[in-house]
Amino acid sequence: MATKQSVDLKAADKLLKQFAKVVNSDHAVRKIKKDEVLSCGVDLGTSSIVLTVLDKDDNIIYGAFEYAKAVRDGIVVNYVDSVNILKRLKHKAEDVLGVELTTACGAIPPGTGEGAAKIVANVIESAELECKHVVDEPTAAARFLNLKTGTVVDIGGGTTGISVFNHGKLTQVLDEATGGFHMTLVLAGNHKIKSDDAELLKRDPQKEPEVFPVIRPVVEKMATIVKDSVGPSVKQPVVVVGGAINFKEFIPAFSKVLGIPAYKTAFPQFITPLGIAMYDHD
Structure with missing residues (x-):
């Protein structure tokens, strides 16, 4: 339910359940036009790497993840594995969507510094995506929640x-x-x-x-x-x-x-x- 502080948890639940159904499936939520602009997020986590794809209106299109041990305490400790996993996720998404993914954003835990942000950006760029931004993780979560x-x-x-x-x-x-x-x-x-x-x-x-x-x-x-x-x-x-x-x-x-x-x-x-x-x- 929505809390009295105006965070609509019910709406968030609906979107998250939709994403959970589509993640790592062989189908997108809908067919993609060849000239359509898509938005991508890359979450390099301690236990998994997640790739999310949205349309220009932030509607869920597709997602994929793979378990990994490439990050520890918010810092990339295995650069090569991170890049290879992200490449696999990108190629899988492109096969499903039928279009090329060209840009993405990443995130880091708060306070981990410019060095950590640079490494995340380098992983994204090495996977053949232009890194538009690297934000802190709780702020990214707040944006999804519209908090x-x-x-x-x-x-x-x-x-x-x-x-x-x-x-x-x-x-x-x-x-x-x-x-x-x-x-x-x-x-x-x-x-x-x-x-x-x-x-x-x-x-x-x-x-x-x-x-x-x-x-x-x-x-x-x-x-x-x-x-x-x-x-x-x-x-x-x-x-x-x-x-x-x-x-x-x-x-x-x-x-x-x-x-x-x-x-x-x-x-x-x-x-x-x-x-x-x-x-x-x-």
Whole structure:
């Protein structure tokens, strides 16, 4: 439902469910004209790389992703793999759409600096796309959500990014190195298993009753980061996004520590990639 703070979560859910159906399929939402202008977003995440395609009116056209270990704590650590994966995603999208993709935007966690932005841009350019912009991830998420006043918490594989907005103005941006990767490490240590096995265990929805009690302290730390970093200046609503929050108990546990309600949408891992693409026609 839409919150009283005017973020239409129901509308966001509808779009995200549409994207989830089309991502990695062999079909676009509709047929593309040869001269049509498309917008692309590239999200180089810790656990996956996502390519999103929108039309000039920000309607969803197509998407694709591939699991990857090319990024750590928001920084590209395997340049070659990142480029090769993005090339595969680009070519797959072009085969489905029947047109060439020429431009794209990327994103980085807040506060990671110009160097990180340059590397992301270089990955995009090396995949034969012109990089139009590199934005910070929570701001991209806010654009998709059409959030004017509120706080976006983007929990990725390696970081917790926070962006606070007031009447359309970005007032605070910060980032801390705690994310889904840290959940995996805690889970691996608790079960005395390899990190890769812990990651698979974490992704299995049927294992949540076993997994979440173990990773709850990491979730509580994420909420504490937001509470301590933003404090009284936090703006409501607080919307949490990112693939690391796909647990039924995440939002209740997060909200309890934060002290105010937090919200999430369906398929929160796709919010930031879709928001990134919206910058491609600016």
